[in-house]
Amino acid sequence: MGRYLLRRLLQFVPVFLGTTFIVYTLVWAVPGDPFAGKCGERQCPETFISLMTDRYGLNDPLVVQYFTYLGKVVSGNLGETFSGVSISEQLLNSAPITVRLAIVALLIQIVIGVVAGVMTGIRGRGFLDNLVLVSTLLLISLPTFVTGSVLQILLGVEWGIIDPTVSPEATWGELIVPGFVLGAISMAYVTRLTRTSIAENRRADYVRTAIAKGQPTRRVVFVHLLRNSAIPVVTFLGTDLGSLMGGAIVTEGVFNINGIGGLIFRNIAEKEGVMVTTIVTLLVLVYLLMSLAVDLLYAVLDPRIRYE
C-alpha cells in the first residue's frame, strides 16, 4: 500500500513537467502581443516594451524561459503578472470561491443524483423512471450557458428569488443556483449511473440473502445494495470534481463570480503566460490527486481490490 502510494505520487512528476511545458509553449504559440493595450489609448513606448521584455526574459529561447519559470516555481515563487501583481495573491483571492462553488455542485450531484438513481433503479419501469430519464436527457443535452442563463433570467430577473449575480463575498447560499448550473450535466450522469448500477445489483444473490435474513428494507438498500453499486458512481464523481474546477469558466461568467474560471479566461486573453500555466497546472494537479483518491477509495469500497 505504501509503495503503491509512493509510486503513484512519483508519477505526478513527469505529468507535472509535461503539462507545464505544453501549456507554456501553447500560450506563446497563440499570436498576439502581451503589451498591446497596456498603455491606454496610445501605443506603448519602445523603451517600456524593451524594459518589460528584458525584465521578463521574453527574448530568451522558449526552453530557457520555461526552465527559468520552473526554477522559480520549485523555489516557491510563482512570479508576477506583467502588471506586477503577485500570482499567488491572485490565486488565493479566486481559488476559495471556485472551490466552494465546486463543493456546492458536487453536493448537489451526490444528493439529487444518488437519490433519484436509487429510487428509479429499485422501482424499475414506471412514471418516475420515465420522468427521470427524460429530465436527465434534457439536462445532458443543454449546454451550461443555456441552463445558467435561463435560471438566471427566470429565478433572478423575472421572479426575483435570487440575485441575478453573485456578490464578491459569494456566500454559500448565493452559490446554490450557480452550483446547480455547474453540476447539472454531471448530476444527470450520476443519476443514470446510479440507476443502472442499482438495477444491475438489485437481483444479486447477496441482496436476496439480506432480505432472507430479515434485515429492514432500508438497510438492505442503503447498506447492502448501495455499497456494491457505488464504485462506478464514485469513479465518476472523483474525476468530475477535477473538471468542475476548470469547467467553472462558463458558470462563473454567467453569474459574475470572481473565481478561477474568470481568472484563467482574462489571462488567456492578455497572454499572461506564467499565470495561465500556473492555473492549468494547478487544475491538472487537482485532477491527478482526485483520481488517486478515487483509486484509494476503490479499495475501501470493495475489499477484493488490493494494491501493492
Place this chain on the structure above:
Amino acid sequence: MSTVYDGERGEFVAGEEQATAPLLEVEDLRVEFRTNDGVAKVLNGVSYHVNAGETLAVLGESGSGKSVTAQTVMGILDTPPAVVLGGHVRFHGEDLLAARPTRRMEVRGAGIAMIFQDALSALNPVFTVGFQIAEQLRVRRGLTKAEARKGAIDLLDLVRIPHAGQRFRSYPHEFSGGMRQRAMIAMSLALDPELLIADEPTTALDVTVQAQIMDLLRDIQRERDMGLILITHDLGVVAEVADRIAVMYAGRIVEQADVYSLFRTPAHPYTEALLQSLPRLDLKGQELKAIKGLPPSLAHIPSGCPFHPRCPRVAARCSQEVPAYRRVADGRFSACHFAEELIPRG
C-alpha cells in the same frame, strides 16, 4: 377445514384431541412466472409440512420447483416475474402469505432462516463475514457492537471455523468454499430459528467438504431440535439425513413418505425411476438406467399426469386425468393413478 396434523401418524387427520400443528405447513401453493416469452406454471399445488426437530428432504430435478417453493415460504420471490396465485404457508398455524410485510420480516431469520447453494455470491462481497453475522444480532436483537461481535465469534466457533476471532475480520473471498458455507450457516443460526431451509447447501462443494457440511447441519439440527428442509437432488444425502422425503416433479409433489418406505417401495413411478438411476455397487459394470426423455417445459406441462410421457407404467387414462395427490398408506402420499398397486398392502 378442521384437519389437524397428527405427529404420531405423520399425516393430517380429521380434528381430534392431542393433535399438534406442524411447524410449517405448505398447502396447495401455486406460483406462475409471467415473462414476455409467456407464462411458466412453476408451482401447481405444492403441499408439504415439517415438524419441529424433523428433517424433510425435498427431492427433484432442476426446475421442478424445489427452490421456488422455499423462496415463497421465505417471501423472497422476485415479484414480478413471479406471481403467487394461491395457497397457504402456515408457520405455527399463522398464514404467512396473508401476513403484513413487517410480520414477514420478523419471521425471516428468527422463525425461518435459509442458506443458499452458492455461498460466495450469497454473502455480500464488500463486508466482512463477521460484520454480516454480527449485523443480525445488532439490527434484529439490538445488541451492542461488542456483544454482537462476541456472539458472532461464538457462532463461527459453533460451525467449527478455526481461529474464529481472527476469521471474524475476513472477507468472503478470503474463505474457502466449505468455510463460506459454514459462515453462511453461522449467519442463519444467529437468531436461533425454529426452521432452517437449506437450498442445495452442498452442491457447489467437493465431496469431502459436502460430507462435513452435512454432518454439521445434522448435528446442529439435533442439538437445537430445529426443523430442517433440505432441498437437494442428491439421493445419497437424502438417505443419510432425512426423516421424510417429498419428491417434486413439474411443480407438484408426486410422492411424500418416510425415508425407509420411500427407498424400499416407492409409490410413484418417477421415484422408482430416480432410485433405479442410482449407481449401485452390486450392479457394477452394467449400464446406468436413465429416465428417458427430458423434464417438461413449465410453459407446456403435459396434460393429465405430467410424468406420463416419460413413465414406464403409462396407461391410457394417464394422459387425460390428473391423478389426485392422496394418502395411499399410513404417512404415505402419492400422485399416481396406480400408487396403490405399487406398494404392498398391509
